[in-house]
């Protein structure tokens with residue numbers, strides 16, 4: 001009897017202590033830093049975490065950005081206006097109106113302690129702010145992109161040593177991670193199942209749209225990647241923060257990777273050796289090369305100086321490359337077209353990806369309207385280090401063989417080299433809009449030289 005009364009007393013005392021301490025701590029911890037200045041938050045106004053969404057008080061932020069803010073108590077509506085830009089939000093409704101069109105928020109605005117809070121993600125997307133969330137210090141950093149063009153640090157620099165991840169994508173055998181700083185990750189491969197673990201030290205999640213507390217996990221949609229069963233990311237530990245990304249592979253007997261930073265993005269290229277089950281063609285250890293003569297059929301490509309379609313040039317050269325590669329005992333050659341037909345770009349990509357080809361080469365002729373003096377050879381790759389290497393090698397051979405002006409190797413966002421999953425290049429042999437180059441490109445002798453240069457480049461790249 002005596003014992004249970006004592007227990008009850010203890011419990012009451014504990015409650016008395018615990019409750020107020022917890023609420024006060026939460027209210028005082030969070031900070032909002034806008035363009036390096038800490039905002040003064042009115043009493044009880046705070047940053048809150050609702051179902052893993054960081055929500056910020058919209059009025060304080062909008063007013064500090066010199067937006068006009070109106071609150072309609074009756075309809076629970078917040079309208080924000082600056083110049084021609086108008087935003088309308090309603091408490092409890094996921095639908096918002098931004099410049100006369102409907103926008104769906106990932107979580108509805110809420111009224112918390114007489115303050116309307118909205119998801120941080122909405123603020124970044126609709127109000128043009130770069131946002132960051134330091135989960136450890138509970139600091140929201142907002143940068144007005146209109147006034148401060150892409151500052152690499154976050155906030156006022158006091159808390160700014162932590163690198164922030166803003167976006168993670170996986171497609172075409174590439175993991176792409178957008179972040180503030182170039183941090184060297186620790187990469188480990190593990191077996192059973194085959195997986196790659198990428199750890200970024202001193203790194204936390206920034207504007208990912210949701211907050212991931214330590215231990216919880218996010219996943220990417222990898223339904224387009226048959227070799228990947230899962231890509232998951234998490235804040236592996238705190239203090240110091242560490243972001244971990246795990247790529248779990250499926251039916252893969254071996255995997256190689258290369259890493260690089262391109263324009264502030266970390267890129268991890270995977271090349272996988274398929275396991276025994278998928279339907280890969282039997283190639284007897286041969287290298288699979290896909291040659292893609294650009295355009296064809298209903299798509300003429302560009303029209304040359306003397307009114308000939310680009311598709312004729314690309315096919316003629318492609319067939320010469322085919323004739324040479326057919327004599328190579330260690331190369332299995334596949335053409336995307338051998339006649340005047342038009343496979344779509346997606347079909348060309350799918351062909352090469354399904355074959356798990358070793359090399360993809362797309363052949364084109366360049367042109368520029370109204371500038372017949374422009375000339376030269378340029379070679380495109382997209383992001384992947386292996387594609388860049390292939391591009392450098394073939395480009396070197398083309399410049400040597402043809403003697404056209406060297407317009408260099410370039411990173412180009414072109415579908416057939418972007419969506420293919422192997423080393424892939426797109427060759428712009430020369431300018432069909434230039435009188436001299438067109439004449440050369442249409443000649444048998446120059447096409448023979450170009451074909452030999454392409455074949456030499458492919459063989460050099462493949463160490464054959």
Ligand SMILES: [Zn+2]
Pocket residue numbers: 294295301302310363364365
């Ligand atoms: Zn073309």
